[in-house]
Amino acid sequence: MGTLVRKKPRLGMPSLRGAVPALAVLAACLIAYATGSLRFLDDATSWQLGFSVLPQEPGDPYWRTLGISVLNTLVLAGVSIGAATVIGTIVALLAVTGHPLWSRLARGYVQLFRNMPLLVQALFWFAYVTHLPAPRRAFGFWGIHLSNRGLSLPVPTLAGWVVLGAALIGGAAALRASRAFEGRWVRRGAVVLTSMLFVAGLAKFALFAGQPAWDVPQLAGFNFDGGLTVATELIAMVIALSMFGSAYVAEIVRGGFATVPKGVIEAARALALPWWALEVKVRAPLALRAIILPLGSQYTVLVKATSIGLAVGFTDLFAVTMMSINQSGHTVALLCVMTTGFVVLNQVVVSAASALDRAFALPT
Incomplete structure (x- = not known):
């Protein structure tokens, strides 16, 4: 019988097979622009965004307004992904501690936010934030003020x-x-x-x-002046996406820890390693290899879920595209632009997750 030889993975450039959908959509949009279907993007919008990372005026063309909406989507997705990862990891660690109380609380958290529709969560948190006290009676500490006008930060x-x-x-x-x-x-x-x-x-x-x-923001009249003000719709969407995503992240991380063989843990304990060295240097690196790709898939879900912001007035790529369609009437062209944006954003997340998975893969 022959000997089974496992080939070593090549360390060259990653394959472009996964980027074919993004390249196809981008090529279609370039063809549409070349044929004149997207020339209206140079026209002025004549309306202003309610929330924008960069300054936007009614005289700005459609292409700049859509570009700002992509930045809005990136900010919302980035903050939500970071918060969901931190919260989900903490909940997963509580679930695997073995303590009955902490484990039940972690399972209850996951069941609550995973089974509640994201749209309901977004509407709930938006209603909660808009019913906070006025700026004159805002919650404040260390120069940070939270009111129904948003979050004011130094x-x-x-x-x-x-x-x-x-x-x-x-x-x-x-x-x-x-x-x-x-x-x-x-x-x-x-x-x-x-x-x-x-x-x-x-x-x-x-x-x-x-x-x-x-x-530092200071109270001036009926609002705060100075500092950085985070809009209420952004706060509501960040909380909703973070809570919703953290429930899935917690299950992914918990499942990753469950894949670590018990024999490895027992061998590490036999070496008299302290608990922190066992978790940080033995258990976490082995669990990470089973966590990266599922986390990448969950991150793409959160990126696409930013479109829920339309329900609370958050001007992300989906909301701005819908407003542009109502104002200009170029439905097919704008849907093509929106599709390109979401495909590219998700392809970047998937490619990053795949690169991390290859970097942490065990050599064979």
């Missing part, structure tokens, strides 16, 4: 960004120079923190003496 000024950059540079330099404290994490951390504070203070004193490092 942001760094030019001086603040310079100070933060100087602190990061000082910390990196101190970390590189503190190799003499290898193994002494307390002293090493103290050296890095002290260096960061010293360099940041020196930059603040030398370049921006007397200037504030933060732009």
Whole structure:
């Protein structure tokens, strides 16, 4: 009998087979533009978006308005994916602790938010946020204010960004120079923190003496002035997508931990490894290989689910496309543009997940 030899995976460029749908849709849109079907994108919209990451005016052309809607979708999807990953991982860790109370609470969380329609969650959180107290009676702490007008956050000024950059540079330099404290994490951390504070203070004193490092929102009339204001529709959609997605992420992470063989865990315990080393250096890396691809699929679901924002007035790519169709009447062309946007966004997520899966794959 012959010997079964497993081929080693090639480390060249990834195959473009998965990008064929995105390239096909993009080619169709380019053909439509060449034939004149998309020339209306240079016309002015004559209407303004309710929420936009970048400034948008009624005189802006359709292509710029649609581009801003793509950025709105990216911001919503990115924040929601990050929050869903963190919350879902915490819930999964509670589920695998073995403690009866924490396990039941984790299972109840998953069942509640996974079985509730996303549209219902979005409408509920939007109604809740819009019924918060007015700005004069807003919830506030450390310069952060939450009201029915949205979430007002302090942001760094030019001086603040310079100070933060100087602190990061000082910390990196101190970390590189503190190799003499290898193994002494307390002293090493103290050296890095002290260096960061010293360099940041020196930059603040030398370049921006007397200037504030933060732009803190202040109550002016019936609203807050200054800082960064997060719109109510964005807050509602982030909460809804985060809670909905975290329920699925929790099940994916829990299933990934369940794939780790018990023999590996018992062997690690036999080596007298502490619990944190067992979880971080043994269990988590093995579970990660079974988690990456399902997480990538769930992330694509969250990207497509941003279209639910139309129900609460969030101007994402789907909502702006629908408004553009009502105003211009170019239904087929605009649907083609919207399809291209979603296909490209999801293809980027899938490609990133596939690249991570190949990077963490066990050598054969």
